[in-house]
Amino acid sequence: MAQTETKAGRFTARGPKGRPAGRVALTGNEAVALAMRQIEPDVVAAYPITPQTDIVQYFSSFVADGRVATEFVTVESEHSAMSATVGAAAAGARAMTATSANGLALMWEVLYIAAGSRLPIVMPVVNRALSAPINIHCDHSDAMGARDSAWIQLWSEDAQEAYDNVIQAVRIAEHPDVHLPVMVCLDGFIISHALMNLEVLPDEVVKDFVGSYRPDSSLLDPERPITVGPLDLYDFYFEHKRQQAEAMRAAAPVIREVAEDYETVSGRRYGDFDAYRLEDAHTAVVVLGSAAGTARFVVDELRRDGRRVGLLKPRVFRPFPGLELADALAGLDAVAVLDRSDSFSTMGGPLFAETRAALYQRAVGRANRKDSGPSSGSGPGNGRPLPITVNFIYGLGGRDIDPGDMRAVFSRLARVVETGDTGDVVNYLGVRE
Amino acid sequence: MASLREMAAAPQLFAPGHRMCAGCGAPVVMRQVLSVAKKPVVVSCATGCLEVATTIYPYTAWRCSFIHNAFENSAATMSGVEAAYRSLKRQGKLKGEMLFLAVGGDGGTYDIGLQSLSGMLERGHRVVYLCYDNGAYMNTGIQRSSATPRGADTTTTPAGTESAGKRQPRKDLLAIVAAHHIPYAAQGSPSHWRDLTRKAEKAFEAGGPAFLNLLAPCPRGWRYDTAQTIELTRLAVETCFWPLLEIEHGRCKITYRPKQKKPLTDFLKAQGRFKHLFKDENKHLLEELQNEVDDNWKDLESRCGEPG
Amino acid sequence: MVREGAGWRDIPRGGLILSPGNAARYVTGDWRTFRPTWHPERCIQCFLCWVYCPDAAIEVKDGKVAGVDYKHCKGCGICATECPDKAHALTMERDEGERGVEV
Numbered sequence: 001m002a003q004t005e006t007k008a009g010r011f012t013a014r015g016p017k018g019r020p021a022g023r024v025a026l027t028g029n030e031a032v033a034l035a036m037r038q039i040e041p042d043v044v045a046a047y048p049i050t051p052q053t054d055i056v057q058y059f060s061s062f063v064a065d066g067r068v069a070t071e072f073v074t075v076e077s078e079h080s081a082m083s084a085t086v087g088a089a090a091a092g093a094r095a096m097t098a099t100s101a102n103g104l105a106l107m108w109e110v111l112y113i114a115a116g117s118r119l120p121i122v123m124p125v126v127n128r129a130l131s132a133p134i135n136i137h138c139d140h141s142d143a144m145g146a147r148d149s150a151w152i153q154l155w156s157e158d159a160q161e162a163y164d165n166v167i168q169a170v171r172i173a174e175h176p177d178v179h180l181p182v183m184v185c186l187d188g189f190i191i192s193h194a195l196m197n198l199e200v201l202p203d204e205v206v207k208d209f210v211g212s213y214r215p216d217s218s219l220l221d222p223e224r225p226i227t228v229g230p231l232d233l234y235d236f237y238f239e240h241k242r243q244q245a246e247a248m249r250a251a252a253p254v255i256r257e258v259a260e261d262y263e264t265v266s267g268r269r270y271g272d273f274d275a276y277r278l279e280d281a282h283t284a285v286v287v288l289g290s291a292a293g294t295a296r297f298v299v300d301e302l303r304r305d306g307r308r309v310g311l312l313k314p315r316v317f318r319p320f321p322g323l324e325l326a327d328a329l330a331g332l333d334a335v336a337v338l339d340r341s342d343s344f345s346t347m348g349g350p351l352f353a354e355t356r357a358a359l360y361q362r363a364v365g366r367a368n369r370k371d372s373g374p375s376s377g378s379g380p381g382n383g384r385p386l387p388i389t390v391n392f393i394y395g396l397g398g399r400d401i402d403p404g405d406m407r408a409v410f411s412r413l414a415r416v417v418e419t420g421d422t423g424d425v426v427n428y429l430g431v432r433e
Numbered sequence: 434m435a436s437l438r439e440m441a442a443a444p445q446l447f448a449p450g451h452r453m454c455a456g457c458g459a460p461v462v463m464r465q466v467l468s469v470a471k472k473p474v475v476v477s478c479a480t481g482c483l484e485v486a487t488t489i490y491p492y493t494a495w496r497c498s499f500i501h502n503a504f505e506n507s508a509a510t511m512s513g514v515e516a517a518y519r520s521l522k523r524q525g526k527l528k529g530e531m532l533f534l535a536v537g538g539d540g541g542t543y544d545i546g547l548q549s550l551s552g553m554l555e556r557g558h559r560v561v562y563l564c565y566d567n568g569a570y571m572n573t574g575i576q577r578s579s580a581t582p583r584g585a586d587t588t589t590t591p592a593g594t595e596s597a598g599k600r601q602p603r604k605d606l607l608a609i610v611a612a613h614h615i616p617y618a619a620q621g622s623p624s625h626w627r628d629l630t631r632k633a634e635k636a637f638e639a640g641g642p643a644f645l646n647l648l649a650p651c652p653r654g655w656r657y658d659t660a661q662t663i664e665l666t667r668l669a670v671e672t673c674f675w676p677l678l679e680i681e682h683g684r685c686k687i688t689y690r691p692k693q694k695k696p697l698t699d700f701l702k703a704q705g706r707f708k709h710l711f712k713d714e715n716k717h718l719l720e721e722l723q724n725e726v727d728d729n730w731k732d733l734e735s736r737c738g739e740p741g
Numbered sequence: 742m743v744r745e746g747a748g749w750r751d752i753p754r755g756g757l758i759l760s761p762g763n764a765a766r767y768v769t770g771d772w773r774t775f776r777p778t779w780h781p782e783r784c785i786q787c788f789l790c791w792v793y794c795p796d797a798a799i800e801v802k803d804g805k806v807a808g809v810d811y812k813h814c815k816g817c818g819i820c821a822t823e824c825p826d827k828a829h830a831l832t833m834e835r836d837e838g839e840r841g842v843e844v
Contacts, residue, residue, distance in 0.1 A: 436788075437787070437791060441801045448764050448797065449769070449810060450763075450765045450766060450767035450768070451764050454815075455796075455815035460795040460797075461792075461819075464792070464797060488758070490756055491743035491752075491758060491763070492758075492766070493761065493762065493763060493764055494762065494764035496761045623793065652817075658818070659819070660818030660822040660833070661822065662795075662817070663819055664823075
């Protein structure tokens with residue numbers, strides 16, 4: 001474990017209280033493991049899977065060296081990882097796990113139980129393609145498969161954002177209005193294994209920020225025994241699901257509040273999405289995760305050539321910030337939504353479906369509000385037709401997306417605007433025909 | 434060793450008003466085991482009859498804390514609860530001792546929950562796992578499990594012209610559990626309540642993982658009159674179909690030896706699920722089943738040594 | 742205790758039940774076809790009926806078996822079968838009452 005020891009040494013991030021501890025070079029997995037050490041959950045139950053494995057290994061070394069009081073449960077499967085995490089959370093512990101791909105798929109049943117039981121679990125998901133064929137590299141089919149499980153989903157563009165998201169996730173999950181589990185997504189290998197210089201917070205700042213968890217009920221309180229996970233039939237099940245929907249709705253302002261608080265301790269500002277050079281743009285791409293970095297680079301490049309292009313990168317995918325996102329896109333001529341997974345609906349990928357639904361809802365909402373007063377239709381793009389939207393499925397199984405691909409997307413958008421011809425709505429970017 | 438009077442005087446953690454069928458064996462074993470829990474206890478239960486019938490929202494029959502997660506993960510769920518206890522205790526956030534009881538039927542234990550059980554035993558959680566074994570998936574309507582005895586007529590091994598019920602013998606779960614070298618594993622029957630509750634006490638005090646395999650007849654699945662539930666478990670023991678034994682730190686011990694071993698048919702003929710075995714064409718099977726029981730008993734005796 | 746017909750705002754989140762053992766308020770006695778009768782004069786206080794009852798429906802008062810909880814007894818007859826022959830303190834009869842509950 002000499003290597004781990006050395007790496008663990010780099011995790012010591014100290015600095016004056018309230019000040020960033022400075023820049024350290026960490027991989028995404030190291031950054032996540034560092035955040036977990038600083039959060040110091042009561043219980044972590046995890047199972048190794050590429051490319052998440054490092055997180056488990058680093059965290060094990062923290063336990064082995066007594067740097068955390070965490071009880072680490074080395075379960076025999078991801079199904080048991082999530083099951084034990086549910087048990088621990090119901091027992092009033094702050095509980096975490098982490099996984100990837102098939103591991104997340106194996107947890108599927110229990111993901112719904114964690115959310116349905118309203119347990120504030122935090123789980124980094126190092127995104128990797130689902131089998132078959134088996135593939136260990138990045139795409140988003142794993143987390144997208146869980147998009148309707150009532151987990152909050154925060155997505156990360158790089159190791160910095162992954163680190164920051166994990167810390168914020170704890171506060172979001174445990175907020176009394178929310179009480180839902182949170183998944184923090186980061187791209188396998190591209191983020192998880194790439195070294196990045198990032199700003200990390202001193203341990204005590206993180207501890208202060210997440211605070212101590214005070215559950216309002218626990219299996220371990222003999223004075224107030226509880227029953228968790230009953231048989232809930234047609235007379236109450238629907239009400240419990242309605243509560244869950246409300247909790248997800250309530251999560252939106254909580255996520256913003258937590259981000260504001262986080263900005264005061266970190267100096268880094270996070271919104272539901274990052275709108276990059278979008279104000280005066282004619283065309284833009286919408287993309288999750290690390291590919292947003294590539295998009296940002298190409299946007300800057302094209303801007304230097306005088307092209308009015310922009311980027312919208314969602315950080316929060318569940319709850320989906322649809323109305324705000326639609327407002328941000330409404331004034332554009334054409335938008336390309338990039339999906340790193342296919343829904344196989346033949347109607348495009350999941351991010352595309354959500355984006356189009358949000359734009360449609362905004363348009364319909366405006367029509368419905370036509371005569372309802374001064375506030376109607378006051379957003380950007382008022383009176384203009386909705387942007388033309390096209391979808392590009394890209395990067396499946398870790399297929400690289402480079403600036404050339406991104407330029408091709410913007411060229412296509414320019415052509416769409418010029419000719420008014422959308423062409424194929426659903427496109428596959430970077431696949432050999 | 435508590436007397437029944439003392440057990441009855443203790444707080445009853447399993448309330449009436451649950452909706453298990455009349456005459457069900459599962460609540461009997463639950464009541465017996467819980468009545469010797471001397472510290473606050475947390476129960477987890479796999480999906481199944483006991484779980485659904487005791488927690489029909491907004492009612493719960495549990496006076497202690499209870500969690501149901503899913504079918505195959507009672508042991509993993511309780512691993513997490515126990516890990517939380519250890520962590521919070523170490524951090525000084527909890528006071529007092531607690532007991533942890535993970536429960537599953539034979540489907541949730543022998544079959545779908547076997548991996549989860551194995552993981553919990555291997556990791557050494559201080560949890561007692563209780564399997565209430567009624568020998569089939571009773572909750573979904575009497576389908577065979579790997580705990581179903583050979584020859585039993587179930588809805589997925591129906592007796593027919595080409596079939597005499599389930600073909601395979603029961604899985605020897607106790608041996609599988611014992612192979613994890615846990616401090617304590619035992620098999621018990623509610624008929625022999627003194628033996629069963631003594632085993633439950635030992636399990637709770639084992640200081641590590643412990644396992645109880647408890648016979649829990651199902652009047653509908655076994656097809657007999659509800660009043661015969663306990664009598665049937667007694668017959669299961671007296672015929673050596675269900676030996677009472679314990680394995681303590683690897684040492685196997687038969688805890689009850691029938692004075693006069695009864696023929697297996699005494700146990701079988703009392704149940705509708707074995708009725709077809711008494712037809713002329715199946716008589717040879719009765720003989721085979723008797724031989725199986727005799728062989729198992731002999732094997733057990735050789736493992737446990739002579740009575741001492 | 743959650744009120745019947747309560748809306749989603751008025752019930753604990755996630756199906757959590759905060760009233761331990763509240764099943765005792767639920768009546769299962771009306772499942773019964775046969776009812777046990779306890780004959781106190783013959784009872785030897787062996788408590789076997791108590792330990793074998795699936796429904797926790799044998800009443801115990803002041804450390805003694807004191808009768809049958811008809812609100813919950815489902816009439817399985819285990820108690821009468823297991824009551825020692827020498828005592829015969831529990832007998833089963835067809836339940837002639839209404840299908841409602843007689844406590």
